[in-house]
Amino acid sequence: MFRLRSRPPRRVRYSVGIDATTKSPALPANARSLGPGLDALHRRIVGWFEETARDLPWREPACSPWGVLVSEIMLQQTPVVRVLPVWEEWLRRWPNPAALAGEPAGEAVRCWGRLGYPRRALRLHAAAVAIVDGHGGKVPDTYAELLTLPGVGSYTAAAVAAFAYGRRETVVDTNIRRVHARLVSGVALPAPSLTASEMRLAAELLPDDDGTSVRWNAAVMELGALVCTARAPKCAACPVREQCAWLAAGEPPPSYTPKGQAWHGTDRQVRGAVMAVLRLAETPVPPEMFVQEPADLGFEAEGIGAPLSALHRLNSAPEQLERALAGLLSDGLAELHHGGYRLPA
DNA sequence: AAAGCGTGGAG
DNA sequence: TCTCCAAGCTT
Numbered sequence: 001m002f003r004l005r006s007r008p009p010r011r012v013r014y015s016v017g018i019d020a021t022t023k024s025p026a027l028p029a030n031a032r033s034l035g036p037g038l039d040a041l042h043r044r045i046v047g048w049f050e051e052t053a054r055d056l057p058w059r060e061p062a063c064s065p066w067g068v069l070v071s072e073i074m075l076q077q078t079p080v081v082r083v084l085p086v087w088e089e090w091l092r093r094w095p096n097p098a099a100l101a102g103e104p105a106g107e108a109v110r111c112w113g114r115l116g117y118p119r120r121a122l123r124l125h126a127a128a129v130a131i132v133d134g135h136g137g138k139v140p141d142t143y144a145e146l147l148t149l150p151g152v153g154s155y156t157a158a159a160v161a162a163f164a165y166g167r168r169e170t171v172v173d174t175n176i177r178r179v180h181a182r183l184v185s186g187v188a189l190p191a192p193s194l195t196a197s198e199m200r201l202a203a204e205l206l207p208d209d210d211g212t213s214v215r216w217n218a219a220v221m222e223l224g225a226l227v228c229t230a231r232a233p234k235c236a237a238c239p240v241r242e243q244c245a246w247l248a249a250g251e252p253p254p255s256y257t258p259k260g261q262a263w264h265g266t267d268r269q270v271r272g273a274v275m276a277v278l279r280l281a282e283t284p285v286p287p288e289m290f291v292q293e294p295a296d297l298g299f300e301a302e303g304i305g306a307p308l309s310a311l312h313r314l315n316s317a318p319e320q321l322e323r324a325l326a327g328l329l330s331d332g333l334a335e336l337h338h339g340g341y342r343l344p345a
Numbered sequence: 346a347a348a349g350c351g352t353g354g355a356g
Numbered sequence: 357t358c359t360c361c362a363a364g365c366t367t
Contacts, residue, residue, distance in 0.1 A: 070347085077350090077351085077352095078351090078352080079352095079353085080355075081354085082352080082353075082354090114351080114352060114353080115351080115352075115353055116350085116351030116352040116353085117350060117352085118350090118351075119350070119351095169353090193346090193347090231356070232356080244354075258353095261349090261350085261351095263351085263352095266349095268350060268351065269351085269352095270353075271351080272351050273352080275351085327349095327350095331350090332351095
């Protein structure tokens with residue numbers, strides 16, 4: 001019977017509001033049934049990764065910590081294929097934190113394009129400023145320091161410390177949570193939000209060796225992204241299907257149905273449409289232009305006709321447009337200049 | 346601590 | 357067409 005080998009007590013850092021002093025109880029019973037053992041599990045998944053891993057520019061050894069940080073922020077809730085071209089453009093234009101910090105935040109937002117969640121661009125700019133002001137222009141190399149940066153939470157801090165600096169960190173993202181849920185816990189999906197129990201499990205599964213731990217983190221993430229996917233997992237291609245508790249249990253369905261985010265008719269949709277206009281606008285946009293306009297919009301609409309029409313097509317209530325604009329102002333994604341809206345200068 | 350925050354591809 | 361969901365963070 002497989003057992004986790006005992007190791008000297010190690011300070012385990014649990015991210016997000018989890019008491020780091022909590023003593024570590026035994027693993028769930030099914031964590032002990034990983035067949036050939038934890039080392040073998042590490043070898044299988046890391047081996048699979050080294051054969052199968054995608055060539056991603058932020059995984060190149062030559063990629064700077066700044067490149068890794070930018071990639072991690074861009075990848076929050078955003079698929080790799082959409083990030084790739086924007087990341088390339090960002091790194092060409094801003095090869096280090098100081099380069100970005102030297103430009104207006106609005107440029108970061110504009111260059112963010114249609115990646116979504118544009119507050120991330122704002123925060124990345126603020127992070128660059130903080131790195132220049134507080135860290136001599138060098139991306140910090142510890143979890144604790146990274147965590148203080150705007151837009152950097154527990155996942156991103158651990159990921160940058162691990163992938164940019166080779167540190168042994170408990171990296172837990174949505175892919176890793178799902179792999180652990182199936183492989184070890186035997187359930188179709190992880191809990192709706194990250195639990196202390198998941199962090200404990202991830203910490204227990206992490207290889208002792210620094211180098212192996214980094215590859216393990218990347219490998220489990222990749223396995224979740226390519227094979228152990230949320231819908232229609234490709235179990236036939238899984239290097240650890242023989243050890244999978246969920247498969248062994250007969251693929252029980254999820255115990256809950258995640259509720260999707262509303263989109264049509266929401267403030268978010270209006271904000272998105274307004275931002276699309278502002279990204280293309282070269283001069284401040286008067287508020288009247290955001291309102292449905294039957295006749296011609298005049299020469300001022302030059303270049304922003306398409307996103308403006310898209311906004312008008314939403315036909316949103318005036319108070320909803322008001323809310324969206326006010327929200328963008330308070331978030332710092334837009335500012336008022338001579339009575340018109342523009343990206344922050 | 347639950348809710349808000351974009352976008353587009355896949356099934 | 358419509359729903360789901362993708363390397364989360366912040367308040």
